[in-house]
Amino acid sequence: MNTTNIEKQNSHLDLTDPDVKNVFALYENHAEVPYISPQRNLHEWVNLVNIGSESLVPKRNMIRFEEDVLPGHLILLWRINFGTFTTISGYPKYFEYDYGINADQALQELIDKGYAKKLSALDSLPYLNAAQLKAILKQFGLKGYSKLNKEGLMELAKSELMEEQISPHFSIRGFEITPAGKELLAKYPEPVDRHPKKKY
Structure with missing residues (x-):
């Protein structure tokens, strides 16, 4: 079973659960298993993958850079850089299903690493x-x-x-990318270059 970095995003999973085992089997050849939300119906999702209605997270999106971030972290950082991301912004489904990250956790990691910051009131x-x-x-x-x-x-x-x-x-707060975050995006432009673009 591929348990590489399981403690980073998937420590909540029960590895003895048959449905969890089936998910991990699908990702056996990935660098690590993508984030699996506790709310996901694993049995149904595996069936959809088997009939081609759902897709696996691409292997390239589960390879960490030397800064211990995944391509999905960079997509979130790019999104913050538009200046419209706040504490009430939702997370698109693609963060979990295309990039394999827990976006809420990834945001905190970006802040902890100094790549983004939460704005004052x-x-x-x-x-x-x-x-x-x-x-x-x-x-x-x-x-x-x-x-x-x-x-x-x-x-x-x-x-x-x-x-x-x-x-x-008032409770709403914005987020801002830091100079270190801008450098990180410049260092690894490929994930953003591949990402479908729309105006934020």
């Missing part, structure tokens, strides 16, 4: 709309905001409020 103000910004400013009793546009509202919030003041008033 003040730096996440662009993800709020004007009405939300006005509601926050009103709570602090600030004046002169009623006719301001979104840009003006953000400037007022940043000039009058501290991070610890505004942070409890």
